[in-house]
Amino acid sequence: DFPEKDSAYHNYDELTAALRELAQNNSDIVTMSSIARTQEGRDIWSIRITSDSATAANKPGSIFMGGHHAREHLSVEMPLMLAQYLVTQYRNGNPRVVSLIQSRDIHIIPAVNPDGLEFDIKDGSYKMWRKNRTRNANGTYGVDLNRNYGYQWGGQGASSSPSSDTYRGTAPFSEIETQAIRNYVEANTNITVLLSVHSFSKLILYPWGFTYSAIETGADKLVHQTMARKMAEWNGYAPQQSSELYVSSGDTTDWSYGVHKIISFTFELDPANNGFGGGGFYPGAGVIQPVFQKNIEPFLYLIDYSDNPYRAINVGI
Numbered sequence: 001d002f003p004e005k006d007s008a009y010h011n012y013d014e015l016t017a018a019l020r021e022l023a024q025n026n027s028d029i030v031t032m033s034s035i036a037r038t039q040e041g042r043d044i045w046s047i048r049i050t051s052d053s054a055t056a057a058n059k060p061g062s063i064f065m066g067g068h069h070a071r072e073h074l075s076v077e078m079p080l081m082l083a084q085y086l087v088t089q090y091r092n093g094n095p096r097v098v099s100l101i102q103s104r105d106i107h108i109i110p111a112v113n114p115d116g117l118e119f120d121i122k123d124g125s126y127k128m129w130r131k132n133r134t135r136n137a138n139g140t141y142g143v144d145l146n147r148n149y150g151y152q153w154g155g156q157g158a159s160s161s162p163s164s165d166t167y168r169g170t171a172p173f174s175e176i177e178t179q180a181i182r183n184y185v186e187a188n189t190n191i192t193v194l195l196s197v198h199s200f201s202k203l204i205l206y207p208w209g210f211t212y213s214a215i216e217t218g219a220d221k222l223v224h225q226t227m228a229r230k231m232a233e234w235n236g237y238a239p240q241q242s243s244e245l246y247v248s249s250g251d252t253t254d255w256s257y258g259v260h261k262i263i264s265f266t267f268e269l270d271p272a273n274n275g276f277g278g279g280g281f282y283p284g285a286g287v288i289q290p291v292f293q294k295n296i297e298p299f300l301y302l303i304d305y306s307d308n309p310y311r312a313i314n315v316g317i
């Protein structure tokens, strides 16, 4: 489990319980489902928030994901807190949130990699684990799920070596976890906006990651840039193309934008990358609330603009 000082973070069972409670107490607007079962037998949970779920497929959809990387525990808390916040504010009659839950279809998958998450906190001390827990052919463990998506898979910035922390896997979508996200996104064709939450470095990233070239379609490039800059005004993160951080292939957002033209972002949460080293993955429980607070506006903005992200560049119309 988490070290005592970090017990505010959710381990897998606590996450499951929190999501169950949310779904059971709010069955009019929350649906919880398992989108896959991992190698070690854990469910990957999805929470869908919308009123009148019968018509949900006709509403503009957005998807929020965390926990691709095992040690990035803060990235699990943010989507969980978003789900809890939306429901609480709806119950309190916050007009903005009521309107969003009525008019939008919101998908939240807080922990894409529950096997990795649990391995990282095994025995009460952090393991600095990144990948999932697939047993590779050479006996090593783990595929980097953010190198396993099927767009430009196998290119630069991903390793073919199973022992590497950025191992791409044996094939595009070789992993249960990435297959689950692919199938889920492809089943929910109303999704127009995607956010994959990671940590750390205080960045707002958008495609491409596999190349230094910018998105070819002028409007799509401008939408990503404009939305990233807008969100940066709220959370103070640096907006940039993913490859400016470094070139890497097979990440979530290159696939979701490249294949499905979903407007897609990666957030790298706090802290900034200035001397924390690996400690930046374990910033302590004290950052959970403030980091969520500064990201509420960006999250609501993404949900709002899922009706037509191109609105972001037609501000005068």
Ligand code: 0X9
Residues within 6 Å of the ligand: 069, 072, 146, 198, 199, 200, 205, 208, 209, 210, 242, 243, 245, 246, 247, 248, 249, 251, 266, 268
């Ligand atoms: O390397 C990653 O997968 C992400 N950073 S992390 O420290 N959370 O591992 C960044 C992915 C952004 N995409 C590219 N740079 N291609």
Ligand code: ZN
Residues within 6 Å of the ligand: 068, 069, 072, 146, 198, 199
């Ligand atoms: Zn990450």
